[in-house]
Amino acid sequence: MIPTRARHTRVLTVLALLVVAGVSSVLAGCSRSEGPAVTTTRRIHHEERRLYTSEVQTSPSPPPAGQPVTLYLTVRDDSGRAGPELMPSHERPMHLLIISTDLRHFAHVHPAADGDRFRFEHTFEEGGEYFLVVDYQQPGRGQIVDRHRVHVEGAVHVTAGPLQESPRQQRAGGLELTLRSEGELRAGEGATLRFDAADAETGLPVADLEPYLGAKAHFMVLSADGEDFVHVHALDDAGGASKVSAHAVFPRPGLYKLWAQLQRRGVVVTIPFVLRIGPARAASISAPDSSGGHSQHQHH
Ligand SMILES: [Cu+2]
Numbered sequence: 001m002i003p004t005r006a007r008h009t010r011v012l013t014v015l016a017l018l019v020v021a022g023v024s025s026v027l028a029g030c031s032r033s034e035g036p037a038v039t040t041t042r043r044i045h046h047e048e049r050r051l052y053t054s055e056v057q058t059s060p061s062p063p064p065a066g067q068p069v070t071l072y073l074t075v076r077d078d079s080g081r082a083g084p085e086l087m088p089s090h091e092r093p094m095h096l097l098i099i100s101t102d103l104r105h106f107a108h109v110h111p112a113a114d115g116d117r118f119r120f121e122h123t124f125e126e127g128g129e130y131f132l133v134v135d136y137q138q139p140g141r142g143q144i145v146d147r148h149r150v151h152v153e154g155a156v157h158v159t160a161g162p163l164q165e166s167p168r169q170q171r172a173g174g175l176e177l178t179l180r181s182e183g184e185l186r187a188g189e190g191a192t193l194r195f196d197a198a199d200a201e202t203g204l205p206v207a208d209l210e211p212y213l214g215a216k217a218h219f220m221v222l223s224a225d226g227e228d229f230v231h232v233h234a235l236d237d238a239g240g241a242s243k244v245s246a247h248a249v250f251p252r253p254g255l256y257k258l259w260a261q262l263q264r265r266g267v268v269v270t271i272p273f274v275l276r277i278g279p280a281r282a283a284s285i286s287a288p289d290s291s292g293g294h295s296q297h298q299h300h
Pocket residue numbers: 092094095096108109110213
């Protein structure tokens with residue numbers, strides 16, 4: 001039930017944690033259509049073509065909103081065999097982000113191994129289009145990010161307006177996070193995002209953040225058009241219990257949604273921001289690759 005149709009595909013690489021983590025950017029066609037509920041997209045990774053691929057199936061299919069849906073994720077090696085061994089990353093073999101294409105709904109979950117595939121039960125809050133971003137590590141190759149798209153049947157409760165830049169201070173789950181950036185964030189440049197975490201009630205810096213999946217914080221970043229995904233982990237040397245920072249490169253100018261995830265008192269808190277990234281400085285524009293994308297491909 002999963003015809004794979006590689007459409008326009010681009011690969012981007014961003015700096016994370018001083019290590020270059022591979023990030024694939026896949027442009028799925030926007031055409032809503034009859035046919036399968038899940039569109040599987042494949043990456044083409046420059047010269048490296050022997051990469052694992054992933055597929056998504058849902059039960060039921062198409063998936064309905066408002067009731068549990070089982071997601072099955074199958075990773076295949078380059079010979080097509082399902083279930084190759086994956087390198088755990090941040091304590092999990094697979095990370096899955098479920099994000100509505102209007103970027104309002106976000107879930108970061110960890111499917112469990114089930115034979116030669118992974119499974120996860122999820123309830124989509126409402127109907128519409130969702131990205132399923134699958135993040136895993138191929139032994140010897142590093143991080144692979146596949147983006148799939150799924151259509152969920154059911155009513156759409158809110159029609160979102162266009163994404164807008166958010167205030168630099170956001171609150172959720174009893175935490176208040178303030179982004180302190182030096183100067184303008186620009187496309188193509190490494191930027192250190194520095195956040196101060198405070199108790200939302202008292203306003204005092206928090207001293208009791210707990211590691212979440214092996215990092216002080218996780219940051220998931222998706223461009224407004226869903227093309228560019230960045231998964232960044234907090235830098236260790238943020239300088240203080242209430243400070244978290246991360247290094248990221250935003251490939252293109254425009255708006256990006258960032259979900260910061262921190263753990264406190266055993267609870268994971270997700271705090272969203274919308275950042276505006278300015279145009280690249282003239283001197284730092286790198287030559288675009290043949291696909292017109294912004295390719296900055298290096299290995300650590
Ligand atoms: Cu994860």
